[in-house]
Amino acid sequence: MLATFMEVLDTTVVNVSIPHIAGNLAATNEEGTWVVTSYLVSNAVVLPISGWLARYMGRKRLLLTCVAGFTLTSLCCGLAASLPQLIIFRVLQGLTGGGLQPLAQAILLETFPKERHGHAMAAFGIGILLAPILGPTLGGWITDNYTWRWIFYLNLPVGAVSMVLMNRFVFDPHYIKHDGGKVDLWGIGFLALGIGSLQILLDTGERKDWFSSPYIRTFAILCVIGLVALIIRELMTDHPVVDLRVLKNRSFAAGVFLISMLGFVLYASLVLLPLYLQTLMGYPAYNSGLALSPRGIGALLFTPLAGHLTTKTDPRRILVVGLVLGSITMFQLSGLNLYAGFWDIFWAQVLQGVALSCLFIPLMTLAVARIPSQKMGNATSIFNLMRNIGGSVGIAIMTTFLSRRTQLHQNHLIANVRAGDIETWRYLAGLRAHFHSLGADNVTASRKALGAVYGLLQQHAAMLAFVEAFWLMGVVFLLMLPFLPLLQYFKRPQPRTDAEIKLAALPKPSDDELDALERDAQEEESHLIVH
DSSP, X not given: OHHHHXXXXXXXXXXXXXXXXXXXXXXXXXXXXXXXXXXXXXXHHHGGGHHHHHHHHOHHHHHHHXXXXXXXXXXXXXXXXXXXXXXXXXXXXXXXXXXXXXXXXXXXXXXXXXXXXXXXXXXXXXXHHHHHHHHHHHHHHHHHHSOTTHHHHTHHHHHHHHHHHHHHHOOOOTTOOOOTTOOOHHHHHHHHHHHHHHHHHHHHTTTTTGGGSHHHHHHHHHHHHHHHXXXXXXXXXXXXXXXXXXXXXXXXHHHHHHHHHHHHHHHHHHHHHHHHHHHHHOOOHHHHHHTTHHHHHHHHHHHHHHHHHHHHSOHHHHHHHHHHHHHHHHHHHTTOOTTOOHHHHHHHHHHHHHHHHHHHHHHHHHHTTTSOGGGHHHHHHHHHHHHHHHHHHHHHHHHHHHHHHHHHHHHHHHHHHHTTOHHHHHHHHHHHHHHHHTTOOHHHHHHHHHHHHHHHHHHHHHHHHXXXXXXXXXXXXXXXXXXXXXXXXXXXXXXXXXXXHHHHHSOOOOHHHHHHHHHHHHHHHHHHHHO
């Protein structure tokens, strides 16, 4: 869990430090965004093949390699002397960190018996929910008080402790057989092309004005080619790097769709709310990140209870509660204005943390409830990939929506001003008089008055766009409700005794060991017959 928390945290902790990193390394802010993009692209490529890598290398060896690589590349990122160096190290950091989330989830699901999967996913969910919320706040605080390099140095002790604990407590399950030599290079190539192009497209689309840019059109074509070829290849080969056949399980397929929609709302709201507070209410970056902390409080307090309830009742009921609460919080945020206070945001964020706990824990439990243990690593890889892709799509769509709606509202407000609204002209006259009293001449006073009115129009246009964006995300929560019946729920078995649970947790003999025992039994039986 330590390693997973560290990796998820690193996805968001760098975002608020981009201006400092770019300035320190003599780069523009747009060039600096590649520090984030490069990590997301390489991370997204490795994430879906982590199940195959565990079979190829062995799960324990893969985990230790990933954590060691992530820790070492974190040190290299902190020591980077130029932007190209930092981008290269971030690519390597994403490659080594991509497998940590699905592997940790698979280990928890296999370690705990099915009747305790809710508790296991509660432990996993705390890291998954808290890390993206704490990331911007922690990143802003470290950057303001120390230097951006300490964002990466922070991973060193966490990585070292994680390696010690993994070496002591993590073991390969009996069914994992090393697939040495069976490498689907075509599948890996198509995956890198499709997922990598998709991530670049989503991350840079708004800055490049989407499909009006040849750059974006090129990556869109590469994305389609890569993903179509990947699907065809993986369904035809006997040794796929991503086993898409697991999506034949209706409950898992529905869970993958729903987790992508939850990622859409979670990551989009994590971007939009701080942006609202910074651009419209004048919050500094650190305080805007701190405003998200009540969401973490709600999640931290309610996640253990959500895990317990998941094991005691139909998890779909908890999902209904979570979706309704999520929509309520978004509709609350859609009522914000330029004079909103701290408590208006605080309680909405606490309630949203509770809602996310009611959503992530039962959904993660239900989605993989009927997945065989030998396919669990592959299933959790796909599940976590779709959550991240959903988040990238959500950020891309909602920031574009915000930009376009702001421009639309601005044009509408300006048209009303030009139509000759008497109150506007009175306001302009008052501003001109104010600037006159400060010593400005007629021309300067008029320009300053018009500038002030235009700034106010921009502010109100942006506020209307934010209100619509929050309202739209509330609707997305409600649109997920009809898909809940697709999640199959089977009554949990009667709780096992402690002795039964301990017996189930004991290492199971491998196929070779079972064959040897069978041969010994046959030899002993033959010996008895002879005598």
